[in-house]
Every structure is written in structure tokens, then in C-alpha cells.
Amino acid sequence: MDEEELESFEFNNLPKDIIFDIFSRIPLKHLYQLRCVCKKWLFYLHQNPEFRDFYHQKHKINPILLFTKQIMENPSTQLSSYYIDGTPITQISTNFDQSLISTLTCNGILCLITKTNAFLYDPITMRISNLPNSNPRRFDSSFGWAFGFSPFRNVFKILHFYTIEKKFDNFHYCQTQEIMCEILNKPNSDLGFESQEEWNNLGICPFDFLGRKNYxxxxxxxxxxIGEKKFNPENIKIMSFDLEFEGFGLNYFPKSCSNRSVECLDLVEIRDFLCLTDRLPWESSMDIWMMEKENKGFPNFWVRKYKVDLMGINHHDVRILGHVIKINGGDCESEGKIMIKFGGQSFGFYELDNEVFTNLAGEINFQGWDLQLMVNRKFLL
Incomplete structure (x- = not known):
């Protein structure tokens, strides 16, 4: 066989489907290293959405539960994970040298926030990216955070809300505050490297937060x-922020949730739909309202999609952490199940198809560990 015939058998000359199949057999952690081999591999493993979809559909990457433990002597924070399929808990990092005050997740990447700093952390590759902190005073007055991903620009975006003092209010005889907002763009390709980007000031937040700062x-x-009064649904609104246009807006709030304090409500994502959970602390069930997407000229509207029977659980802290895809033989997908957390350690699953809640309290019992998040890697390599 001459040299020209040998070149025709090179890996890069193979059909795309075969290349995808070969790459999909490589553990996710090692795929990052292969990006450096050549430009074509970089394209397949980093810039080609077809391969990302292929890889995730083949593996159905299993979500993990993220636990934290605060070490007060140092102080520091330890992170550990537990795979939902039953894999034993494993420590995914060494101790972070500061106490975490907030932990957010998007596409399997963690945004970890302390009193003085924030950074992104990939639990699979162990890569850490420190985020810039150009004005320490803004961290001292932090009000809230949000962490998302733009697939069109392939960048992560971090929103930071903080307060500033306004002039003395003579009418109310008090010092009032305004909520300010800034945003940072972090390219996916820059994960693991120091940020060269700067925070962009978006000015005053146009609406007031109300009750929980969960998003x-x-x-x-x-x-x-958001809103003005806790017990009046006429004054409760839903504030939105579009990552592409970087602008705020208002969305319709379901009036059916009247006579509820906003502390009983929470916004979550289920099956790529915006949902509103409604539950009083002493009730043994939870209503889940789903905002149907605009269809054939009809605007968005809310429907009560699920009623979750919590089997007598009366814990005051009950939250939905995430949605898990479930395969019912072959490629047939069901509606899946949602994971519900109650308290710091206990959780259970609610099957959306057969409307059954399974309490898994006691199956994972780690003294001193608090369950924080369900980390689900969505179409990100």
C-alpha cells in the first residue's frame, strides 16, 4: 500500500458518524484533553452541536446530588457528590478555603460564591475559574445571584444584584436602598482560565424582589x-431577564394562586417549562402550575399540571431541585420524575406519569452534610 492509500485511512478522513461513535466511547473528562490535538478535533468536540447532542443522547449523563459541609475551624467548604443511579458518594474536590454562601448550577458547571469572591467550577474536569471582583464593596452588599448559559454565543452569564444607599428619605425618616445589577460573560472555552472579561453595569433593577430570591x-x-405586597396576587409579578438581549421584562402571574403568601410559592423549571409550585408548610400536597408556551397566536397561559401527594411530609422547607429523564424501554421517554428536597438531607422522587411520590429519606444519611443541588449536565462538553 503506497503513501497516498495510507493517508486515505487517516482518522480525520473517516465518515462523520464513525468519528462521532469513536469519540462517544471516550470518558467525558478525557474529551477535554483531546481538543488540543488538532483544529478538526477541536471543532468536533467543542464547536459542533451535532456531536454534543449525539454524546448526551447516547449516554443520558446521570445527574448528581451535590452536598456541602462547612468546616468552621478553617473556615472552608467541602463538596461531595452522589449519583442518582446508586453510585456511592465520592468527594469531587478538596476543601475550598472559604465558606460558601451560595451555590448555583447550570449545564453541570457550578458557580460558587463566598463573601469576597466568586468562581466557576467544573466537577468533572476539576477546573476552577476565578471571576473578577473589581469592586469589593459590591460583594459586601450582595443581594442575589443568577447563573445561566447562552448556547447561541456559547457563553456562561452571571448576574449579580447588590444594593446601594439612596439619599435619606425625609418622608419615611429612613435611609433607603436601590438594587443594582451587573453582568459578566464567561466563554465556555475559557473555563479553567482566569477571566479577562469585566463586569458590565446594567444600572438599577427596574423591579423589587419579593420573598424568595430563588429563580x-x-x-x-x-x-x-417580584412585587409590592406579599398577600395580594394583584401585586405579585414575575420578572424575567433575557440572556441574549440582556433586558428585563414582566410576565403574567396566575391569579388562581390567590390568598397565598409569596413565601408559599416558588419558580422552577420542569421539562423545559416554567412552573410555579404552591404549597403551605402544613399541607401534605403541592400544586404545580405550568406556563404553556405560546402556540398558534395564543399567548402564554398557566394550567395546574400536577398535584403532588407528599405522603404526610409537613416539613416547612420543601423544594423541587430538578427534573430527571426516564427511559421506558428502547428510546421511548416518559415525562420522567422530579426530585423534591425537604430539609437539608432528605429527598424523594415524584413520578410524573403514574403520580407516585417515593420518599427516600434515610437512604442517604451523612452527618453534617447538606443537600444543595441536583447537578444536570445539559448539552455541554
Whole structure:
């Protein structure tokens, strides 16, 4: 066989489907290293959405539960993970040398926030990216955070809300505050490297937060509950922030959730839909309202999609952490199941198809560990 015939058998000359199949057999952690081999491999493993979809559909990457433990002597924070399929808990990092005050997740990447700094952490590759902190005073007055990903620009975006003092209010005889907002763009390709980007000031937040500062991230938008009065649904709104246009907006709030305090409500993402959970602390069930997407000229509207029977659980802290895809033989997917957390350590799963809640309290019992998040890697390599 001459030299020309040998060149025709080179890996890069193989059909795309065969290349995809070969790459898909390589553990995710090692795929990052292969990006450096050549430009064509970099394209396949980093810039080609077809391969990302192929890899995730083949592997159905299993979500992990993220636990934290605060070490007060140092102080520091330890992270550990537990795979939902039953793999024993494993420590995924050494101790972080500061106490974490907030932990966020998007596409399997963690945004870890301390009193003085914030950084991104990939639990698979162990890569850490320190985020710039150009003005320490803003961290001292932090009000809230949000963390999302733009697939069109292939960048992560971090929103930071902080407060500033306004002039003395003579009418109320008090010092009032304004909520400011800034945003940072972090390219996916820069994960693991120091940020060269700077925070961009977005000015005053146009709406006031109300109750919980939890948010939902759906279809490239953040959503928060905002308003003026806790017990009047006429004054409760849903604030949104579009990652592509970097602008705020308002969304319709379901009036059916009247006579509820906003502390009983929470926004979550289920099956790529924006959902609103409604539950009083002493109730044994939870209503889940889903905002149906605009269809054939009809605007978005809310429907009560699920009613979750929590089997007598009356814990005051009950939250939905995430949605898990379930395969019912072959390629047939069900509606899946949602993971519900109650308290710091206990959780259970609610099957959306057969409407059964399974309490898994006691199956994972780690003294001193608090369950924080369900980390689900979505179409990101």
C-alpha cells in the first residue's frame, strides 16, 4: 500500500458518524484533553452541536446530588457528590478555603460564591475559574445571584444584584436602598482560565424582589417572583431577564394562586417549562402550575399540571431541585420524575406519569452534610 492509500485511512478522513461513535466511547473528562490535538478535533468536540447532542443522547449523563459541609475551624467548604443511579458518594474536590454562601448550577458547571469572591467550577474536569471582583464593596452588599448559559454565543452569564444607599428619605425618616445589577460573560472555552472579561453595569433593577430570591432558568431567560405586597396576587409579578438581549421584562402571574403568601410559592423549571409550585408548610400536597408556551397566536397561559401527594411530609422547607429523564424501554421517554428536597438531607422522587411520590429519606444519611443541588449536565462538553 503506497503513501497516498495510507493517508486515505487517516482518522480525520473517516465518515462523520464513525468519528462521532469513536469519540462517544471516550470518558467525558478525557474529551477535554483531546481538543488540543488538532483544529478538526477541536471543532468536533467543542464547536459542533451535532456531536454534543449525539454524546448526551447516547449516554443520558446521570445527574448528581451535590452536598456541602462547612468546616468552621478553617473556615472552608467541602463538596461531595452522589449519583442518582446508586453510585456511592465520592468527594469531587478538596476543601475550598472559604465558606460558601451560595451555590448555583447550570449545564453541570457550578458557580460558587463566598463573601469576597466568586468562581466557576467544573466537577468533572476539576477546573476552577476565578471571576473578577473589581469592586469589593459590591460583594459586601450582595443581594442575589443568577447563573445561566447562552448556547447561541456559547457563553456562561452571571448576574449579580447588590444594593446601594439612596439619599435619606425625609418622608419615611429612613435611609433607603436601590438594587443594582451587573453582568459578566464567561466563554465556555475559557473555563479553567482566569477571566479577562469585566463586569458590565446594567444600572438599577427596574423591579423589587419579593420573598424568595430563588429563580428559574428556562429557554434562555431567568424568572423571579417580584412585587409590592406579599398577600395580594394583584401585586405579585414575575420578572424575567433575557440572556441574549440582556433586558428585563414582566410576565403574567396566575391569579388562581390567590390568598397565598409569596413565601408559599416558588419558580422552577420542569421539562423545559416554567412552573410555579404552591404549597403551605402544613399541607401534605403541592400544586404545580405550568406556563404553556405560546402556540398558534395564543399567548402564554398557566394550567395546574400536577398535584403532588407528599405522603404526610409537613416539613416547612420543601423544594423541587430538578427534573430527571426516564427511559421506558428502547428510546421511548416518559415525562420522567422530579426530585423534591425537604430539609437539608432528605429527598424523594415524584413520578410524573403514574403520580407516585417515593420518599427516600434515610437512604442517604451523612452527618453534617447538606443537600444543595441536583447537578444536570445539559448539552455541554
Amino acid at each position: 428559574a432558568f428556562v429557554d434562555g431567560k431567568f424568572y423571579w417572583l
